[in-house]
Amino acid sequence: MNSRYYTEGLIAVFLFGITPVFIKEVSANAFTIGIVRLVIGTAFLYSVVRVSKLKKLSKQDWKGLIYIGLLFGAHWITYFISVKLSTPSIAILSVSSFGLHMIYLNWIINGQKPVLPDLIAVAVALVGIFLIVPEFNLENDLTAGILVGLVSAFFFAVLPFVQRKHQHIDSMTRAFGQYAFALVVFLAFTSESNWDLTQQDWIFLGILGVVCTVGAHTLWLRASTMLAPTTTSLIFYLGTPVAMITSYIFLNEEMNSSKLIGASLIVSANVFSAYRKRLKKG
Template identity: 40%
Template sequence: MPPLSLILVALTAIVAMSAVPVLVKSTAANEVTIGIARLVIAAGVVSILVAVSPARLRAIRAHQWRQLAVIGAVFAVHWLTYFASIKMATAVIAATAIATYGVQYLLLAWWFNREPVRGAEWLAMLACLGGCAVMVPSLSLSDSVTAGIVVGLVSGFLYACLPLLHQRAAALSNLQRTWGQFSFALLCFLPLWPLADWSLSNTDYLQLLTLGLLCTVVAHGLWVKASTELPPVFTGIIYYVYIPLAMISSSVFLDEAITARKLLGAGMIIGASTLVTLYRWQRSRA
């Protein structure tokens, strides 16, 4: 059993992250603007922490710089697709689509670690896809909600890559990896600067500040630590708290209706993902 303090770190990170869908959906800023703003704030704050002990950067070896660059690039595309999914669909549906990362991780484990995918795990993947299908109004990419779910699934796949990438770079400290993730992601976003729109209201800028400090510096910093040090079974299950929290906040702040179809779809995804996570954990112990 991992330390209770580490589980609390993961839960705190998820509670902070759950504000993201509502803030992204409600702000007038577009996906590129949100990404650049969050990363400038996050990379700036973490760079200050790193600057206190510059030897941490000098100690990074060449292959570890490459690992950080890959982590940052994957993180950047994950964010861009996630923000697009929220804007195209709804906050709840986008949050639910990305939650399929738990079963998508199975494909990554098979690809990178040659872990076999059993029948029960294939059923869990189908159940997650079925949960997404339940929520879409029509099976056509011309519908923005359907397109948003597809983009959310891509974002979820990239999100599933991140714990594996961080674990392979575990020789670096949490601060080094967090700094690398934000800094290299910012470098990936900067070429998109011409697409950003900074003609925003004070409320929009306050929302961007909240996204940068609370939902990025605090939440992702804590999640990097938790997802690296906790067994996957714990981070997998803890992450699904994200969906009901996003549903509640979307209902309160965005007046987004919690329909029976949304509850059914979310329930299928959470249930299948949780059961397959427990199944793999039990199988590994056996």
């Protein structure tokens, strides 16, 4: 394992962990946050990706980039809404269920049936979700935030299958397409965006755009390209405790025993599933 890429992955996950705090604190809504972050990300990657590379892409390649961008856009919109409705730690916990979505998606897409340990992992995660939900009432913002977060996790889980199908396109070009076409998704909701923002809001949006988008996602893209998928999955789940700690410190989010136990079950189920795959491949 290349320690450089492992370190880059850890830095990226730390940034992913603190990102929901800024999303929660900025008064801009989910659509405004997405537009600003994607404009910054698209502009940066366009300056990095050579125009000659874009001109060499076939129609099928462009279709692939469109699919990747639309999935990423759907994932981001639902993720931001989840953060706004619930809390940073609850949102990232919900999205962390993407590893469990991948179990049945792998069955549907690749024909690999889940085995008993996979089903046990799903059951454990469901118990964890049950523990962190205050009440099963859609009028409760926390419950609604969890459900939206689970939808976001589904889009996030589908993304690697589409990325793998188009891995012949170099990673930076795929990242550019991911941002550019995700931006199209957000621009469709321009009328819902809000721009009556304070100076602090713009500072937070700048941090989200430069540090949490260009910085974090560029590092993650490099790390996830060079490291084994199971390794990146295990690293990703470290973002959950980071989000919970920063949310507790900076937003005074309540951390009761039920939430902590539920979080531990969800993360443990996902880590167990990823670690099993690693051992199987090893």
